Amino acid sequence: IAGITQAPTSQILAAGRRMTLRCTQDMRHNAMYWYRQDLGLGLRLIHYSNTAGTTGKGEVPDGYSVSRANTDDFPLTLASAVPSQTSVYFCASSGLAGEGNEQFFGPGTRLTVL
Amino acid sequence: GQNIDQPTEMTATEGAIVQINCTYQTSGFNGLFWYQQHAGEAPTFLSYNVLDGLEEKGRFSSFLSRSKGYSYLLLKELQMKDSASYLCAVTGSNYQLIWGAGTKLIIKP
Numbered sequence: 007i008a009g010i011t012q013a014p015t016s017q018i019l020a021a022g023r024r025m026t027l028r029c030t031q032d033m034r035h036n037a038m039y040w041y042r043q044d045l046g047l048g049l050r051l052i053h054y055s056n057t058a059g060t061t062g063k064g065e066v067p068d069g070y071s072v073s074r075a076n077t078d079d080f081p082l083t084l085a086s087a088v089p090s091q092t093s094v095y096f097c098a099s100s101g102l103a104g105e106g107n108e109q110f111f112g113p114g115t116r117l118t119v120l
Numbered sequence: 121g122q123n124i125d126q127p128t129e130m131t132a133t134e135g136a137i138v139q140i141n142c143t144y145q146t147s148g149f150n151g152l153f154w155y156q157q158h159a160g161e162a163p164t165f166l167s168y169n170v171l172d173g174l175e176e177k178g179r180f181s182s183f184l185s186r187s188k189g190y191s192y193l194l195l196k197e198l199q200m201k202d203s204a205s206y207l208c209a210v211t212g213s214n215y216q217l218i219w220g221a222g223t224k225l226i227i228k229p
Contacts, residue, residue: 047221
């Protein structure tokens with residue numbers, strides 16, 4: 007693994023189904039983030055984790071949950087998908103938040119909820 | 121409220137210079153980032169400003185005025201590969217990034 011990876015690359019999902027998007031980084035970064043990106047809108051923060059064992063809510067957390075059991079992994083779960091969750095999802099990681107550390111992004115997951 | 125404004129789209133000619141502006145109103149300020157995002161790809165880091173002034177990095181420079189809530193990204197000697205979206209992001213009081221919608225830059229030969 008080099009950097010930050012996400013899986014799957016893309017997914018088509020029926021409304022009401024449960025889905026987990028996976029994110030793994032090998033840079034030993036403390037902080038990790040989940041964003042969604044929709045046309046015409048900026049990246050919007052869903053959830054974040056400043057360090058393993060802690061998580062926080064971002065701007066648009068409803069309908070999503072996360073966990074951070076270890077440093078490397080930060081999965082995002084949609085408990086019951088709805089069409090408005092159709093989006094491109096990016097996972098990112100960085101050194102300690104608030105110290106000017108750049109965020110490194112995974113390649114993204116394109117999710118379509120029908 | 122918190123707001124970051126950038127032009128939606130700009131067009132420039134190969135070899136020329138272009139300036140992409142970003143204005144922000146946020147509760148707290150702990151630095152401003154510029155990222156580049158090619159279509160269908162992830163954002164990648166370009167620059168970071170936390171103090172007023174100009175930061176130069178090769179063909180790209182970024183300027184910050186905290187008192188005016190204003191930044192710009194200057195791209196010189198434009199190349200076709202510079203066609204991309206440029207994202208402005210501010211670190212707010214909770215140390216999370218607040219993102220602008222991005223400026224799509226189109227380079228013409």
